[in-house]
Amino acid sequence: MKEVDIVVIGGGPAGLSAAVHAAKMGAGVLLLERSQALGGQLVKQTHKFFGSRQEFAGERGFDIAHTLMEQIAQQEKIEVWTNATALGYYPDGVLTVKRNENFRTFRPRKLIVATGASEKALAFPNNDLPGIYGAGAVQTLMNLYGVMPAKRVLMVGAGNIGVIVAYQLLQAGVEVAAVIEAAPRIGGYWVHASKIRRCGVPILTGHTIRQAHGTTQLTGVTVCRLDEKWTMIPGTDTLFEVDGLCLAVGLSPLTELLWQAGCKMNFVPELGGYVPWRNEYLQTTHKNVYVAGDVAGVEEASAAMVEGKLAGLAAAFALNHQTADFAADYRAAKQQLNALRSGPLSAKVCHGLCKVMLEEAM
Amino acid sequence: MRIENHPILAFADAATVEFTFNGQALSGREGEPIAAALHDAGVRVLRHSPRYHRPRGLFCAIGNCSSCLMTVNGVPNIRVCVEPLRAGMTVETQDGKGRLA
Ligand SMILES: Cc1cc2nc3c(=O)[nH]c(=O)nc-3n(C[C@H](O)[C@H](O)[C@H](O)COP(=O)(O)OP(=O)(O)OC[C@H]3O[C@@H](n4cnc5c(N)ncnc54)[C@H](O)[C@@H]3O)c2cc1C
Numbered sequence: 518m519k520e521v522d523i524v525v526i527g528g529g530p531a532g533l534s535a536a537v538h539a540a541k542m543g544a545g546v547l548l549l550e551r552s553q554a555l556g557g558q559l560v561k562q563t564h565k566f567f568g569s570r571q572e573f574a575g576e577r578g579f580d581i582a583h584t585l586m587e588q589i590a591q592q593e594k595i596e597v598w599t600n601a602t603a604l605g606y607y608p609d610g611v612l613t614v615k616r617n618e619n620f621r622t623f624r625p626r627k628l629i630v631a632t633g634a635s636e637k638a639l640a641f642p643n644n645d646l647p648g649i650y651g652a653g654a655v656q657t658l659m660n661l662y663g664v665m666p667a668k669r670v671l672m673v674g675a676g677n678i679g680v681i682v683a684y685q686l687l688q689a690g691v692e693v694a695a696v697i698e699a700a701p702r703i704g705g706y707w708v709h710a711s712k713i714r715r716c717g718v719p720i721l722t723g724h725t726i727r728q729a730h731g732t733t734q735l736t737g738v739t740v741c742r743l744d745e746k747w748t749m750i751p752g753t754d755t756l757f758e759v760d761g762l763c764l765a766v767g768l769s770p771l772t773e774l775l776w777q778a779g780c781k782m783n784f785v786p787e788l789g790g791y792v793p794w795r796n797e798y799l800q801t802t803h804k805n806v807y808v809a810g811d812v813a814g815v816e817e818a819s820a821a822m823v824e825g826k827l828a829g830l831a832a833a834f835a836l837n838h839q840t841a842d843f844a845a846d847y848r849a850a851k852q853q854l855n856a857l858r859s860g861p862l863s864a865k866v867c868h869g870l871c872k873v874m875l876e877e878a879m
Numbered sequence: 880m881r882i883e884n885h886p887i888l889a890f891a892d893a894a895t896v897e898f899t900f901n902g903q904a905l906s907g908r909e910g911e912p913i914a915a916a917l918h919d920a921g922v923r924v925l926r927h928s929p930r931y932h933r934p935r936g937l938f939c940a941i942g943n944c945s946s947c948l949m950t951v952n953g954v955p956n957i958r959v960c961v962e963p964l965r966a967g968m969t970v971e972t973q974d975g976k977g978r979l980a
């Protein structure tokens with residue numbers, strides 16, 4: 518069994534940034550990513566990001582991912598394993614990994630879990646028909662592989678992901694019948710929402726799916742209006758003839774490994790579901806397990822990168838790795854995270870974080 | 880269908896390879912997920928569920944949900960959303976839990 522300083526699980530923005538900063542402190546890092554390539558959700562994002570210069574605002578998601586990957590490549594202290602899935606983490610501190618078809622075990626001194634999140638589904642009749650996709654799947658097909666998911670799509674959810682992916686569908690040459698949203702107002706950034714409105718795509722707030730139609734594949738979707746108590750209003754049905762339905766109804770953290778590690782968890786709807794308790798160093802109630810990014814609470818790539826940095830620095834510091842700039846670096850990252858979370862759209866996240874923040878360092 | 884003109888993205892050209900889907904000859908780009916090649920060919924029904932035999936297709940495209948299990952080269956339960964396409968593969972829709980040959 519191989520001993521390593523730090524194993525980082527997940528090669529998205531959180532994990533990449535955690536690996537870079539832990540290695541800069543002098544820690545040896547093994548970075549595990551279950552897919553063929555690094556980058557996580559970022560590699561399929563073709564739009565320009567918001568935020569400040571430090572978090573790469575104005576750059577497109579896939580360019581940010583490449584910048585991070587270059588930083589990883591420059592670090593001798595980081596070993597990268599792709600096609601490597603972390604399977605389990607056991608009470609004796611053993612981490613099991615499947616890489617290609619081989620099974621391996623490690624005993625990391627610290628573990629940083631940055632597994633991201635998975636898409637939520639929605640309950641309605643026939644929700645399993647081929648042609649009904651999560652928004653991430655649509656992005657993956659179009660933006661990574663250049664294949665259209667359908668000819669005409671109905672988008673569910675007018676949060677950021679819904680409006681952004683609706684625009685990406687238009688860019689790919691797919692017709693978007695409408696965007697529907699159960700809430701009374703659009704949740705996504707208005708810049709993105711305005712872009713699809715200018716292209717003539719209606720955004721129907723206060724609407725939900727009654728049912729999907731089709732025998733072997735999706736052929737249509739019946740949509741109806743909701744009253745202020747979110748119950749369906751009879752007689753308001755509209756049929757959309759579409760061969761694609763895209764669900765952008767939120768993400769839930771991929772926390773299996775944290776449950777298995779015995780980390781204390783809490784259900785926090787503002788953060789997407791069950792998330793781990795953590796202190797300001799992003800250390801969970803298991804002293805060797807740190808978290809960063811969407812797995813710690815669904816947020817944004819910019820926050821994921823800063824959390825990754827904090828977790829990477831803190832885990833390396835806990836192993837007695839030191840640099841002269843550590844304290845200043847750490848403080849700056851902390852301020853950066855607070856600044857990111859100061860906007861009105863972050864109020865929900867901040868409210869959620871209060872429910873899982875441990876006062877004391879473990 | 881492939882995206883022809885994209886305002887932002889350019890898709891790298893990979894070699895075209897042949898494979899079969901339920902015996903039918905199809906082609907795709909080497910190394911792309913099998914599901915991408917099938918979608919390009921208009922194939923979206925990938926398996927039938929074990930109990931009610933309902934058709935299932937792609938849902939997450941990142942190997943999370945197991946909606947896309949197919950039999951590839953005789954091996955059942957392959958997640959075709961993450962399995963790279965190689966020349967000469969035999970890809971078959973899977974009924975139920977699949978059977979080891
Ligand atoms: C359509 C869309 C638009 C967005 N727009 C913006 C935006 O404008 N600005 C912004 O800041 N953010 C945006 N985001 C959000 C941002 O992409 C995510 O918050 C961010 O990617 C989260 O980073 P992460 O590293 O936590 O997770 P991810 O990027 O999901 O990465 C997690 C990685 O872990 C890997 N993994 C999971 N489990 C295992 C395992 N057991 N073993 C090994 N590897 C594993 C996964 O394969 C994945 O690569 C957007 C997201 C979407 C979907």
Ligand code: FES
Pocket residue numbers: 936937938939940941942943944945946947948958959960961
């Ligand atoms: S589509 Fe979800 S695992 Fe393949």
